[in-house]
Amino acid sequence: MSETKETGVPAGADTPAGEELPSRDLSPDEEKAPKTVGGSNLSLGHSLGLILALAALVVLGVVTGGDRFLSVANLMVILQQAAVIGVICIGVTFVITSGGIDLSVGSVMGLATVWATTLGTQAIAMDVHWSMMFFTALAVGAAAGLLNGVIIAYGRVVPFIATLAMLVAARGFAELISGRQTQIVTVPGFTSTFRGDLLGIPIIVWMFLIVAAAGWFLLNRTTFGRRTIAVGGNPEAARLAGIKVKRHLVMVYALSGLCAGIAAVMMLSRTTSGSSTHGLLYELDAIAAVVVGGTLLAGGRGTIFGTVLGVMVFAVLRNVFVQNNLDSSVQALVTGAIIVGAVLLQQRFSSHSRT
Amino acid sequence: MRGIIKHFPGAKALDGVDLDIRAGEVHCLLGQNGAGKSTLIKVLSGAHQPTEGEILWKGERVTIPTTMAALRLGIATMYQELDVVDGLSVAENVFLGHELSSGGVLRRATALERTRDLLRRLGHPEIPAQREVGRLPAAGKQIVSMARALSHDAQLIIMDEPSAVLDPEEVENLFRVVRALRDEGVAVVYISHRLEEIRRIGDRITVLKDGRTAATSLEVEDTPTRELIALMTGHEVISDFGGTAIGATSDQPLLEVDGLSLDGVFEPVSFDVRPGEVVGLAGLVGAGRSEILETIYGARRATAGEVRVKGKKLRRGSIADAVNHGVGLAPEERKSQGLLLDEPIYRNITLSTFARFARSGLLNERAERTAAREQAEALHLSPADVQRSIRTLSGGNQQKAMLARWLVHGCDVLLLDEPTRGVDVGARAEIYGLVRELSRQGTAVLMVSSEIEEVLGLADRVLVVADGRVVHTGATRDIDEHQVLDLVMEGAHG
Known part of the structure; x- marks a missing residue:
């Protein structure tokens, strides 16, 4: 809050001045507020709306569910449910920021759970180490993402179509491998590691937090993130500035696949099974959460913080409905309303900040 | 009435x-x-x-x-x-x-x-x-x-x-x-x-x-x-082009274009640009001028020929290679080809160089802002606050920001495509002055302009392009506007 005010004042005072002298006088002060630079003013304003929406949902949960809603156990349930889709959303945030879309995340996650739980993989994991399952899931996800990226960047297939094809194909491949059977995780080391707690917080929630923090850092503080924003904002300008756009896009989709692989590990630990039906329609939930969070669907602007908030809004909403035994159809209806409402709000904010 | x-x-x-x-x-x-x-x-x-x-x-x-x-x-x-x-x-x-x-x-x-x-x-x-x-x-x-x-x-x-x-x-x-x-x-x-x-x-x-x-x-x-x-x-423009061309400061060419061609677009073209020299490409829109520039830069992959910078051959179709060898392009369509309109001015200025300020992938925005601010002040960018969105700048100032990008990069060869399109008279004079200043420092400038006056006023030598062919090469002092126009028209119809 205080940060928004700090940057709001000099920016406002600067506008009418316009002349060269006053802005030069300001220049030493500019160093004071480097953190809010680069369009994050906008996302802070927008995030404020999301935080309010989240708070409203929590109040609703407390009013209807009372202590049961606020209990630590229930909060952990919410966080665990948010964690899997949340990790996927971090990857999707990068893809959307780069101006693309990834429809394949859900089915790639499903494929990764299946591949990591085949008898062969589990046998190797038994012999060598449980982490073989972990790395298998990650590798499958990253490879699928890499393939998406190559088809999009070098094959010049539009992302919507390329990842739609991957959505269908990965699901089919997962069915083929598993024979449409649910495969139980039998490696004891795997389950005991990922189903555990650390400081009272489930491991998969930690994983979500770490991926989100790493994602934030990658997007806002590294050359990789800057390139992603540049490519999404104006691919031609990025290309003519010397950025290797194609190579970068491949990496962005690989990153999204990698996130789906991490999500697969989390899914395996929550359900202790691999199945081709895991992650059904996750792509739509992910896109909804990312866009509601304030990432521009057209590319060029992304916010990890907003994505996390978007994920939490939907997770809390779902929990409130479950706690009160409400119809899931009504939940879907409300979800739709939230998506439209949030995007309308986002447009208001962005038009205000621009004029 | x-x-x-x-x-x-x-x-x-x-x-x-x-x-x-x-x-x-x-x-x-x-x-x-x-x-x-x-x-x-x-x-x-x-x-x-x-x-x-x-x-x-x-x-x-x-x-x-x-x-x-x-x-x-x-x-x-x-x-x-x-x-x-x-x-x-x-x-x-x-x-x-x-x-x-x-x-x-x-x-x-x-x-x-x-x-x-x-x-x-x-x-x-x-x-x-x-x-x-x-x-x-x-x-x-x-x-x-x-x-x-x-x-x-x-x-x-x-x-x-x-x-x-x-x-x-x-x-x-x-x-x-x-x-x-x-x-x-x-x-x-x-x-x-x-x-x-x-x-x-x-x-x-x-x-x-x-x-x-x-x-x-x-x-x-x-x-x-x-x-x-x-x-x-509000004031009279005293000198149109910031004085006469400086001329080459050395005989060793910085940019050598050797038999470069792009099938169906332009025929083999050869020339070189020496340090401190300004070479202009004159001709009609669609004659192949911009395409020659873009092919030198690697934005288009040449069908034949080669480009050398300081004697080193550039990889065909690789912009990154050109940029690494010190070549910069200010494209014709600033907004669609040059700028990230939603981003702040300084990030537009450092779009080609942010990786250089970074250490092992970690951005150094402070250094970026400092470098961008230096250029913004040197170029009299107005407003000079580099944290503002580039969208708020006028056409002339956006063009200055484009040039600032390559000044931060410190490039030896600058390719300018219609550098004063949509730029008002005042900013024009400043851009001309900047080209002069760069020449003085030994930069080789290759520019495309639809305004023949601009080419003749700014460049040492002119290449007249018509219908994908270079129909004339010579010093600008030996040719006048009408002659250039005649060449352009003849070439286009011949």
Whole structure:
């Protein structure tokens, strides 16, 4: 809050001045507020709306569910449910920021759970180490993402179509491998590691937090993130500035696949099974959460913080409905309303900040 | 004769503007970027509402609440960004928004017929009314836009920089159409940066500066160019091109282009540029000038030949290789090819260099801002606050930011594609001065410009390109504007 005010004042005072002298006088002060630079003013304003929406949902949960809603156990349930889709959303945030879309995340996650739980993989994991399952899931996800990226960047297939094809194909491949059977995780080391707690917080929630923090850092503080924003904002300008756009896009989709692989590990630990039906329609939930969070669907602007908030809004909403035994159809209806409402709000904010 | 008078004192971006337009005249609107021309047009076309002031149309006071209302009055606008729908046919575009229909069913035959009438009236019966507009050249699209204006029975047509997307030959055509319209009694408001055009087509001129009318309804014939520039800028431009060319500071060429060609676009071309030298590529739009520049830069993959910088061969089709060897390009279309409009100024300036400021992938935004600020101050970027969005800058200042990008990069070879397009007179002089300064420091500059005057004034040597071939190479002091024009025309037809 205080940060928004700090940057709001000099920016406002600067506008009418316009002349060269006053802005030069300001220049030493500019160093004071480097953190809010680069369009994050906008996302802070927008995030404020999301935080309010989240708070409203929590109040609703407390009013209807009372202590049961606020209990630590229930909060952990919410966080665990948010964690899997949340990790996927971090990857999707990068893809959307780069101006693309990834429809394949859900089915790639499903494929990764299946591949990591085949008898062969589990046998190797038994012999060598449980982490073989972990790395298998990650590798499958990253490879699928890499393939998406190559088809999009070098094959010049539009992302919507390329990842739609991957959505269908990965699901089919997962069915083929598993024979449409649910495969139980039998490696004891795997389950005991990922189903555990650390400081009272489930491991998969930690994983979500770490991926989100790493994602934030990658997007806002590294050359990789800057390139992603540049490519999404104006691919031609990025290309003519010397950025290797194609190579970068491949990496962005690989990153999204990698996130789906991490999500697969989390899914395996929550359900202790691999199945081709895991992650059904996750792509739509992910896109909804990312866009509601304030990432521009057209590319060029992304916010990890907003994505996390978007994920939490939907997770809390779902929990409130479950706690009160409400119809899931009504939940879907409300979800739709939230998506439209949030995007309308986002447009208001962005038009205000621009004029 | 009907008099059309409009006053808008007190609008925000407009601070007291008076304009009166007579039927059957070409009234030119002049002003630097940000002088309020666009706002004025938007008020006239119903897109904006004036806060104060009044509009008189044929002697009666009117309000123009919507663009449709403007059209109903007979005021049509042709925007700078051609507002045609590429996927629709010529006829569909002409009647877009006021489709001819009976009971919801389109009357296609009537629309086609009336479109053909309009095209004939505009002197372009050769444009097929059923052709998809996306397949027409820019000049054709403009005719469609004009036909649309006429389809509303427009008595006043506002043209916002109609010549910006046209090459000289097409501009001639445009002038013919504008004159024909004028002779029919249509009033035309013509907006352009190019003074020589206004001199040729305009009857009267109104000059805007900082949202006010600096001078209104000057007779074109009685007003010297110098006075116009003075009115626009508030000060007289003393030296057009920042003195004469510096000349090569060394005989060792920095940039060598050897037999470079791109099949179907331009034939093998060979030349070199030495340090401190400015070489200009003159010719028509579409003659292959920009393509030569882009191929040198690696944005297009050459079919044959090679490019060497300081003797080192560049990899074909690799922009990254060119940039690494110290080549920079300021592209023709600043907004679509050069800038990230939602990003702050400094990130646009460091778009090619942010990785250099970074340490093992970690950005150093502080260093980026410092470097960007230094250049912004050196170039008198206004506003100089590099954290503001680049969107807020005028065309001239955006171009300066583009140049700042390559100054931060410290490049040895600078490729400039139409460096002063859409740039007002004041910023132009600064850009010319900057080119001079770079030459003094030993940078090799290769520039493309549609303005022959600019090439001749700025460059040491000129390459005339026509129809994908270099038809003349020589020192600029040995050739004048008319000779260049002759070469351009001969080459284009030969």
